[in-house]
Structure formats: structure tokens, C-alpha cells
């Protein structure tokens with residue numbers, strides 16, 4: 365796997381803590397997702413980041429690249445899923461947890477189900493497109509052939525602040541309303 369964002373190794377796989385609680389572990393990986401989101405922002409993309417963890421190891425970290433790649437499917441989660449599948453050599457990502465700064469959209473939630481991840485942890489909810497508890501609940505829909513356990517609201521304020529600051533500065537520079545979705 366390449367290193368397109370010039371990431372520092374020290375946060376790629378941070379040193380394990382002594383007997384961390386689930387919340388401490390979740391916050392720790394969410395901080396990595398926030399760091400990835402900051403790279404998206406530097407590229408002029410909406411700051412959304414994702415990391416995937418398998419057996420205590422980060423096997424994917426990605427950020428929204430929709431503008432950078434001119435690709436409507438280049439959401440952080442989709443890129444992270446591709447990286448994780450490549451890292452494991454499998455399309456079934458059993459045993460994996462994905463951490464995302466923003467509640468996944470319908471496309472990404474569908475992809476998480478397709479990839480058979482165990483667990484989704486996200487930061488802030490997305491009232492406009494959230495498909496993991498807000499508008500839809502795709503990851504926990506009993507009619508589908510796989511379900512994920514979902515933890516919402518991890519470092520939600522930090523994740524939301526990042527997005528709000530981005531849109532505020534973009535509105536200021538464009539002087540007009542922009543498409544935030």
C-alpha cells in the first residue's frame with residue numbers, strides 16, 4: 365500500500381495502551397480518522413476521514429477525495445474498504461472495525477454491509493445524508509444479509525467542528541451558498 369498522504373508512521377499504528385477501555389480505544393482510532401480528514405481539507409475536499417482496524421492494527425486510512433479525483437464514489441469509506449481488502453487479500457472484512465468522522469451515506473453504508481465488517485464507529489451524525497441511524501439505518505437493517513454493530517457520537521464535537529469550519533471558510537471565500545452534500 366502506498367502512502368499518498370505523506371502520513372507519519374507514529375500515528376499510523378500507535379503504540380498500544382495498557383488495558384484501554386472500549387471508549388479509549390474508539391477515541392484513539394477516531395483521532396486517526398480526524399487526522400486523515402485534515403488531509404482532505406488541505407486538498408480542498410470536505411474533511412471526512414476513515415480508518416479500518418483489524419486485530420489491533422490499522423490496515424487502512426483514507427480521506428474524502430471526491431474533488432481531488434473528480435470521482436463521486438471517492439468517499440473516505442470506499443477508499444478505506446479497498447485498502448483494507450488489499451491489505452487482507454480478502455473482500456470479506458470479518459473482524460474489522462471502521463472509524464469514520466461523519467455518519468456514512470447510503471452508498472458507503474451499503475458498501476460496509478457488502479464488505480461484512482463487524483463494526484462501525486462514527487463521529488458526528490449527518491442530518492442530510494446519514495444512513496446509519498439518521499435518515500436510514502442500513503447497517504442494522506434486519507432485512508439485509510449482514511449487520512454491523514454501530515457506535516455513534518465518538519469525538520462528535522471535534523468531527524463536526526472540522527466540517528463546520530470548512531464550510532464556513534468556503535462560503536466566505538465563494539461569497540455564495542455551496543453544495544454541501
Ligand SMILES: [Zn+2]
Nearest residue numbers: 439468469472
Ligand atoms: Zn459515503
